[in-house]
Amino acid sequence: MFYLSGFRNHHSTEALSGVLPIGQNSPQRCPFGLYAEQISGSSFTAGQGHNLRSWLYRIRPSVAHRADGKRVEVTNWVSQADDSNTCIAFDPLRWCPLADAAGHWVQSVRTLTIAGGATSQTGMSASIATLHPEQQPVFQNHDAEMLVMPISAAMTLRTEFGILEVEVGHLAVVPRSVFVEFIGDQTTQLYLLENYGIPFELPHRGVIGANGLANERDFEYPVANYIKQPKDTWVMEKREGEFRGFTLDHSPFDVVGWHGNHAPYRYDLRRFNTLGSISYDHPDPSIFTVLSSPSQRAGVANVDVVVFGNRWLVADNTFRPPWYHRNVMSEFMGLIYGVYDAKPNGFLPGGASLHNAGVSHGPDYEAYFKASTSALAPSKLEGTLAFMFETSAPQRMTTFAANTPERQKDYVECWKAILPANLPDSHRD
């Protein structure tokens, strides 16, 4: 399938040539009698480089989709970090891969951790969902930009803007309020991040220069692809954590052409140009940032998406895995495949961990022992893809996450075998 390349480029695409008006956005009558509709992703007055909007040329304006909605109960998708369904996360936390959930993917979402929420428009939530091959509802998330990563099988996202094929090892981002249908040929679990804050940007590269990390051209946008379907379509929408469903008498995927810099996209995480230490010491993980949602405070992210993929380890006289640490940001981690170097046991593909702000953590005993004693020849981490959602707000654990049988209540035992350094009981030079 053909894609448009370039992060936040001003893309133009037509499923039928001649549908995009030339030199203006909203002519008195659009070509072919289509309807022009703008969707924005920033305030109208956002600065240059942060101003996000696209123009869609569609068979019906999306207001024609409006029908009275019915409230739908979705039990475990949490959108506010308050006392009603979350608790404070004091301890290091870890979960085994969750069992597949029944039902469609929206019902299957189980939020594990959350910071901030949909109403305050800050923070994030991290969830696991299950996508089955059955028919799925079309979905609109007014609360958040959604970032999804399939874990065991590829999936397809049909959106108003066109189709994104999303493999294991890809991430896909769907802006707020965009109509999207998740389609799977095989059952797969998904990691799902809701970003309640400012839409994702590429991190500033600073002295790294113009290239490296996630390169702009590797972000792929869909080409226009419409269906003129008179059949009923079931749509679900989410607003401030509440869900409603309604039936349309046609498909919302009726956009024949679009142009703009605000659209869903995919990125192959295996294209990430990982940079690291070629002298000594383990760098801070900010060097692995793929996407960053900034906060109002310069240099402090609302949420960073960080990836740990295949890479050479060559640092001299260095403890090469992550050091022991406490981070002022809070860290949710997941594993798409392979082994994560700091946690060779117990952190499994499809599993998750949370080290809340200030919570001490680091390599487990086995990782420490191996990395502190093995010969330091260059070595390569291969067949591995882990990620971290790092947010400046403390993350809470949901009631579901606290009580699910997949929670590893013995997680802290992985540091138990660590021996104290061999020193006399007390001494002072």
Ligand SMILES: O=C(O)Cc1cc(O)ccc1O
């Ligand atoms: O805790 C973790 O495993 C994530 C992490 C990785 C790293 O390379 C440095 C710091 C950090 O928090």
Ligand SMILES: [Fe+2]
């Ligand atoms: Fe960490």
